[in-house]
Amino acid sequence: MTKNSIHNLEEIASQVRRDIVRMVHACQSGHPGGSLGCTELLVSLYFEVMDRKEGFDVDGIGEDLFFLSNGHISPVFYSVLGRSGYFPVEELATFRKINSRVQGHPTTHEGLPGIRISSGSLGQGLSVAIGAAQAKKLNSDDSFIFVLMGDGELQEGQIWEAALYAPHNKMDNLIAIVDYNGAQIDGPTAEILSLGNLRGKWEAFGWNVLDIERGNHMQSVVNGLYKAKELSGNGRPTVILLHTEMGHGVDFMMGSHKWHGVAPNDDQLASALGQNRESLGDY
Secondary structure, three states: OOOOOHHHHHHHHHHHHHHHHHHHHHHOOOOHHHHHHOHHHHHHHHHHHOOOOOOOOOOOOOOOEEEEOOHHHHHHHHHHHHHOOOOOHHHHHHOOOOOOOOOOOOOOOOOOOOOOOOOOOOOOHHHHHHHHHHHHHHOOOOOOEEEEEEOHHHHOHHHHHHHHHHHHOOOOOEEEEEEOOOEEOOEEHHHHOOOOOHHHHHHHOOOEEEEEOOOOOHHHHHHHHHHHHHOOOOOOOEEEEEOOOOOOOOOOOOOOHHHOOOOOOHHHHHHHHHOOOOOOOOO
């Protein structure tokens, strides 16, 4: 049984996209492309798939946990956390401002509810997620650990050290997700450093591998995440190859690596907002 209708999730996603472009525009800094591409994923996790408790504590005992490894897509993370009730959505207006808790990359020392690790130095999130998954195993806590990585991030060697460790230690409560949009800051991943047969690599390391071919289609994302949960208990971690489009939902940003870390101007903001309905009220 689902917690929210797909329509309701799509309405939330529309508002989250408005939050993303408004946050980045206001400070003329940030990363809208990947944030827009991962909107369906984060909305599905926090409003539907993850079992979460009221309030926030860092330990997260008895609830599913999410770690953002590619911390530069913080706008979508902050928006979803705020819209989920972790902190007032009005705080999004302080994005990247001095002394704000809503920094360009998530940090723990600011004490922002919902943030369990500092991230932005690419390649580290999977290792942290494995540690949390192993802790839950040791504590007989049957909750899940989710972690999101960028596909360009997979060019970091630490990812593959961690990928060896998880199956060896039977971390079947771990669900890793790769934002498989084929783009990184300098261009297409295939040209910068090809990932080759990505499914074959993960399978060779001992992981269950799921493809969500329509990573910007809400129903497909929800179904894929629930399927990943169903694979638990077989002694193998699961990785989802989430096929997304950078900049999805804003036509002039879609499919272009050029919007990885560029803020829209006033006219571009107006166009982006015109393509995404205000459904929950702007902050």
